Amino acid sequence: MEKTYRGLLRYRWIVYASVTSVYFFVYFHRVAPAAMSQAFMKEWPLSGTALGIMSSLYFLSYAAVQIPAGILADFIGPKKLIMLSAISMAIGSFLSYIAPTFAVLAIGRALIGAGAGLTFVPLAKILRYWFRRREFATMIGLNTSIGNIGAILASTPLIAFMLLVGWRNVFLYISLIMLFLVIVNMKFVEDSPEKKGFPPIEQHKVNFTEKLDIKTTITQGISVWIKNPTFPILAIIIAIAYGTLMGFEGLWAGPFLANVYKMSNATIGNWLLIIAVGMVIGQVSAGYLTDKVFKGKRKVPILMGNILYVANWALLIIVAISQQHLIILKLLFFTLAITNSIATVPILGLVADLSPKEIYGTVAGIFNMSPFIGSTIFQGVMGNILDKSKPIIENGVKIFTLRGYLWAFTFCMVAASLATFLVIFIKEPDSSDIFR
Numbered sequence: 001m002e003k004t005y006r007g008l009l010r011y012r013w014i015v016y017a018s019v020t021s022v023y024f025f026v027y028f029h030r031v032a033p034a035a036m037s038q039a040f041m042k043e044w045p046l047s048g049t050a051l052g053i054m055s056s057l058y059f060l061s062y063a064a065v066q067i068p069a070g071i072l073a074d075f076i077g078p079k080k081l082i083m084l085s086a087i088s089m090a091i092g093s094f095l096s097y098i099a100p101t102f103a104v105l106a107i108g109r110a111l112i113g114a115g116a117g118l119t120f121v122p123l124a125k126i127l128r129y130w131f132r133r134r135e136f137a138t139m140i141g142l143n144t145s146i147g148n149i150g151a152i153l154a155s156t157p158l159i160a161f162m163l164l165v166g167w168r169n170v171f172l173y174i175s176l177i178m179l180f181l182v183i184v185n186m187k188f189v190e191d192s193p194e195k196k197g198f199p200p201i202e203q204h205k206v207n208f209t210e211k212l213d214i215k216t217t218i219t220q221g222i223s224v225w226i227k228n229p230t231f232p233i234l235a236i237i238i239a240i241a242y243g244t245l246m247g248f249e250g251l252w253a254g255p256f257l258a259n260v261y262k263m264s265n266a267t268i269g270n271w272l273l274i275i276a277v278g279m280v281i282g283q284v285s286a287g288y289l290t291d292k293v294f295k296g297k298r299k300v301p302i303l304m305g306n307i308l309y310v311a312n313w314a315l316l317i318i319v320a321i322s323q324q325h326l327i328i329l330k331l332l333f334f335t336l337a338i339t340n341s342i343a344t345v346p347i348l349g350l351v352a353d354l355s356p357k358e359i360y361g362t363v364a365g366i367f368n369m370s371p372f373i374g375s376t377i378f379q380g381v382m383g384n385i386l387d388k389s390k391p392i393i394e395n396g397v398k399i400f401t402l403r404g405y406l407w408a409f410t411f412c413m414v415a416a417s418l419a420t421f422l423v424i425f426i427k428e429p430d431s432s433d434i435f436r
Contacts, residue, residue: 008198012130016139018188019123020146022086022181025174026116027147029058029089030246032154034254034272038265039167041397044102048391048400052383054106055251059375061113066372069121070221070365077191078122083182085122088115090178097171108171117372121365128352128360129192132201134291136352141287141345148279151249155276156269163265221362228354230427231363235370237302238347240419241309243374244412245340247382249275250375252408253333259400260323271333278334282341290346298350299426305342306420312336313413317406343419344371353429378415382408 033040033055040046040054072081092111099105123143131139162170190196225231249272257263257271290301316332319325355363389404 004197005199008193008196008201011196011198012193012201015126015130015189016143018181018185019082019126020143021184022082022089022178023119023123023143023147024150025089025178026119026150028150028154028158028174029093029112029116030154031151031250031272031276032158033251034249035154035158035265035269036162036167037251037254038258038397039162040102040105045396046102046398048383048386048398049380050102050383052251052380054102054109056376056379057106057110058113058116059246059372059379061110062117063369063372063376065114065117066121066365066367066369067362068365069118070362070368072118073122073125073365074359074362078125079185079189079191081118081122082126082185082189085115085118086178086182086185088112088118090115090175090182093171093175093178097168097175099168113372117368121368124348124352124364125360126189126191130201133352136291136349138287138291140348141283141285141341144283144287144341144345145280148276148283151276151279152273155272156266159265159269220356220359221366224355224359224363225366229425230354231351231367233422233425234347234350235367237306237419237422238344239370239374239377240415241306241340241343241374242371243376243378244313244416245336246371246375247378247408247412248336249279251379252382252386252405255400256320256405260320260402260405261326271330274330274333275337278337279341282338283345285338286341286345287349289342290349294346297428298346298353299423299428301342301346302350302426303420303423305339305344305346306416306423308339309336309343310413310416310420312339313409313416317409317413320402320406320409323402350426350428378412381411385411 033051037051037055040051046054069081089112092108092113092115095108095111096105099108124140127136127139127143158170165173193200253272253275254268257268258265263271286301286305290298294301312332312335316329316336319329319332351364351367352360385408386400386404389401389407391398391400391404393399
């Protein structure tokens with residue numbers, strides 16, 4: 001038995017590598033428009049609102065599939081859902097490659113978002129069964145860090161690759177990679193250690209041969225939400241925290257640097273890389289902080305992270321007004337990612353603590369709509385604010401003003417301040433109440 005358990009401890013990393021390989025591209029697609037926006041605007045005459053809506057379709061589709069993803073993760077199993085997500089991203093990437101019009105590009109973006117949205121919930125459910133509870137927040141942080149390596153790829157490396165092969169071929173190569181990952185997950189991944197002949201990672205065991213009743217699963221998931229007011233509070237907090245970050249990193253940071261600081265594409269890629277590296281470091285650090293330093297307590301790091309996040313926005317606005325101090329601005333790009341990670345990663349651990357394990361996929365699916373609804377709102381609203389700032393046209397491309405960016409950033413700071421206030425009302429479960 002001991003040897004089999006040791007085999008489980010080794011094999012689970014193969015499972016983990018397989019599913020996180022798909023998640024790597026979830027983050028790549030999430031922030032790629034910041035690097036590709038100038039190419040899109042040269043291909044088609046776009047307003048800030050149109051570009052914001054196109055980019056936000058990823059997040060809208062992502063949010064739309066969260067409840068189905070949670071239900072399906074519980075009902076048909078996470079492995080099949082991971083494979084479906086990769087197929088959808090492959091199709092969306094191929095449509096983006098052939099896109100004859102901006103509308104087709106937008107459809108491809110929406111399919112990519114839907115596929116990406118089917119990834120996190122089944123991945124998290126797999127983690128619940130292949131890793132111990134005390135490892136969960138750390139593994140979520142590590143997983144998100146791996147995703148953010150995809151965001152790193154979507155900065156300087158992506159711009160360099162686009163210069164080499166063109167933005168369309170980037171999407172072609174990604175579609176082929178996603179089809180390869182479908183095969184990898186088909187071969188190596190299973191829903192639980194028991195399905196691979198291993199013992200459970202902890203004493204808690206679920207009978208995977210028993211068919212779940214889908215109506216009961218949905219009812220139980222909704223019931224958990226209704227009975228615990230902490231869930232909607234957490235949903236609003238993460239919608240604001242993650243939505244503001246994606247409004248910036250995922251789309252408008254690139255145009256901000258191009259319009260205000262007149263930076264080249266290569267230089268912009270390096271600056272976007274700073275945010276992505278900050279996210280990698282921040283996600284791992286935040287998971288370790290909540291699991292090890294605060295011993296599984298979530299509220300204190302959530303509050304600390306949100307306060308620092310608001311302060312970071314305030315400093316970013318002050319430095320942007322001067323249009324100088326580039327070294328400080330670089331540091332703020334980095335710390336924006338760090339503080340956001342501290343504000344959000346413990347929330348995911350708290351959702352797991354508050355959820356019965358058997359219906360965690362459904363509960364997480366409902367919850368996971370929030371950050372992507374937030375991202376949809378903030379990318380679109382920031383674009384609309386910029387459009388109202390009286391942009392000018394240079395060589396057929398819109399140039400937005402510093403004043404517009406300052407109003408957009410102030411909107412983000414005020415929203416983040418509201419999220420910080422709401423942290424006060426979070427209630428953590430007692431250790432004896434945590435679902436195992």
